[in-house]
Amino acid sequence: MFSSAAVWLVVLxxxxxxxxxxxxxxxxxxxxxxxxxxxxxxxxxxxxxxGLTLGIGFALEAHLGQRQPQGWEFYAAFACLFLTLAFPGFVWRYLRRH
Known part of the structure; x- marks a missing residue:
C-alpha cells in the first residue's frame, strides 16, 4: 500500500x-x-x-516503515480533528429538528 493511500484510508x-x-x-x-x-x-x-483510529494509523505507519515518535501536540491536534469530523453527526443527532 502506498503512503498516500494509507493516509486517505485513515481519514476515511x-x-x-x-x-x-x-x-x-x-x-x-x-x-x-x-x-x-x-x-x-x-x-x-x-x-x-x-483511540482505535489512532491505533490503526500507527499500525499502518509501522507497516509502511519506521514509526515516528509523537509529542503531545500530535495527540491534541488529532483529537481536535476527530471532534471536527464528528460535528456533522452531532448536528444530525442534537441540532436537527426531528
Whole structure:
C-alpha cells in the first residue's frame, strides 16, 4: 500500500468512526440498544473510537516503515480533528429538528 493511500484510508476511518456514535442507538454499534442513548455513552464511544483510529494509523505507519515518535501536540491536534469530523453527526443527532 502506498503512503498516500494509507493516509486517505485513515481519514476515511476517522470520518466514519467520529460519526458512528451519533448515527446509531446501540452501544459501540454492536451492544444492546439504548433509546435514547445518553450523551455520556456517546462521549465514551467517541473517546474509544478516537483511540482505535489512532491505533490503526500507527499500525499502518509501522507497516509502511519506521514509526515516528509523537509529542503531545500530535495527540491534541488529532483529537481536535476527530471532534471536527464528528460535528456533522452531532448536528444530525442534537441540532436537527426531528
Amino acid at each position: 476511518i476517522a470520518v466514519v468512526a467520529a460519526n458512528l456514535p451519533f448515527v446509531n442507538e446501540r452501544v459501540f454499534a454492536v451492544g444492546p440498544k439504548r433509546s435514547p442513548k445518553a450523551l455520556a455513552w456517546r462521549a465514551l464511544e467517541l473517546i474509544v473510537l478516537w
